[in-house]
Amino acid sequence: MKIYNHLSDFSKLNNAVVTIGTFDGVHYGHQKIIRKLVEKAKNSHGESVILTFFPHPRMIIDPENQDLKMINTINEKAKILEGLGVDHLIITPFTRDFSNLSPQDYIKNILVDTIGTKHIIIGYDHRFGKDRSGNLTDLKSAGQHYGFDVEEIAEQDIHDVAVSSTKIRHSLLEGNVSLAADYLGYAFSIFGRVIKGDKIGRTIGFPTANIFVEETYKLIPGDGIYAVTVEMSQLEDKDSLPEYKTYKGMAYIGQRPTINGMTRNIEVNIFDFNQEIYGQDIKMNFLKFLRHDVKFTGLEALKIQLQQDKEDTLTYFKSLS
Template sequence: MQVYHNIQEFKPLQNAVVTIGTFDGVHLGHRKIIARLQEVARQTGGETVILTFFPHPRMILQPEDQNLKLITTIEEKAELLAGLGIDHLIITPFSRDFSNLSAEEYIREILVNRIGTKKIVIGYDHRFGKDRSGGLEELQQFSSVYNYEIEEIPEQDINEVAVSSSRIRKSVLNGEISLANQFLGYAFFITGKVIRGDQIGRTLGYPTANLFIEEGYKLIPADGIYAVEIRVVGGERRAENLEGNLPAPISPLPALRSPLPAPPPLRGMAYIGHRPTINGMTRNIEVNIFDFNQDIYNQTLKMSFHSFIRHDIKFAGLKELTEQLGRDKESVLAYFSS
């Protein structure tokens, strides 16, 4: 998959088959649209194009709302889309100027002139242009003017999987990881850099890797203990703006190619919380990786969440906490062996 971080980099195609959206999470509902996009491209000899936006439009249009957290960072979304076999991913920087394009300007300048769109496949509720004034009616209205075809995925086809990004976000925030994973079609994951902690876990016999999530807008599951799988995926990561929710301007992303077969993931138990037993002040994300003792400081981990084990609670002391960690490990091992 070829990735473009600005639509000006994209050279119009002869036969672009396009879908548009934020595609946060690339969940089962999104995959229905993408599967149809690919089917149309095969039938017409076209190339698949996904037009998405970064930052998320709500970050720009509703900057006072700091509560929006996304299922996937832009890099994670690109990884998922590459795995589905998309030809081209255009990541358009979303701005107020962009949001003020009229429906016709959006169709003419972006879809037709910049991309070379011949066929559009969209979900039933897709809106675009100034004040979200554009939709299926406008796309149909201008189709003969600008020589493209439009296909809408019916509401019942998408809703039969009973999934939405907002529903997945709510499930993750409630610790309902198994439910979220059913909606996603894969295990929810986070990607972060291993940083040095205070090494209390090591003194308890459960050393942990502490994860720092650079993207302030990334969705983090509810506090508690989880059964997880872990992959070490690289070294230093691209820095983000850490001042708040709004990410820094995106740097160019390379073309994504199919990697060599990856080794089996590691397994472990993750902890998310404020460590109340030791009166912790900050929210930590830690993982005890089973049967693993390598130095992975400053390495990037991808951690996939498979099952919620228990809520975070305050224990009477470290002895009681250590005993509970032993039971937690048994629960995680039992989950993976079942």
């Protein structure tokens, strides 16, 4: 898959099969649309193109509202789309100027003159252009003029899936990572760098890797303890490609109330692992919510609970086999 960080980087195609959207989460409903896009491109000897936006349009149109968090970072989204077989991903910077394009200019300047659209697959309720005034009727009318077909994703098809990015965000914020995975079709994950912490976990037999997530717009699940898998590279020597290994573990999200913590932490206790990995990037896949964050009477009480959490996590993994 070729990735373009601006429309000006894209070379017009002879037969572009296009869909448009933010596709946050690339959930089960999105995947249904994208598979249809890829299949149509192959059957018509064309090339599949996804036009997406970054930052999310709501972040630009309503900048005072900082509550909106994304299920995927832009890099995570690109990796999922590549796995679905998409040929081209255009990541358009969403700006005020872009949002003020008239529907007519949007269609002619972007879809026709820049991309070379011959077929577009779009939802029944898709809106575009200034004040979101453009709609499916405008696209169909323009298609007759410019020579592209419009395939509508019917309302019933979308509602049959019964899933949305908003539902997934709510599930994750409530800690319900299992339900989020059902909607997504894959486990929600966090990608971040291991940084130094205060090493309190080591003193009670549960050393943790503290994770720093660079992208401030990335959604972090609700506070609590989770069963997770951890993926990290194992680089044997500088001349070889890294091999990725997966470990089991339990993750913690919260402010560590037992020690009167002041900041929200993301930590993971990796089972059967004792290497120093400061500065390394790791990926955590959230599989099951175990319990809410609790303030204990002291570190000894916390240690007893963590031992139980580990047992519960191992029991969960055994249930999968």
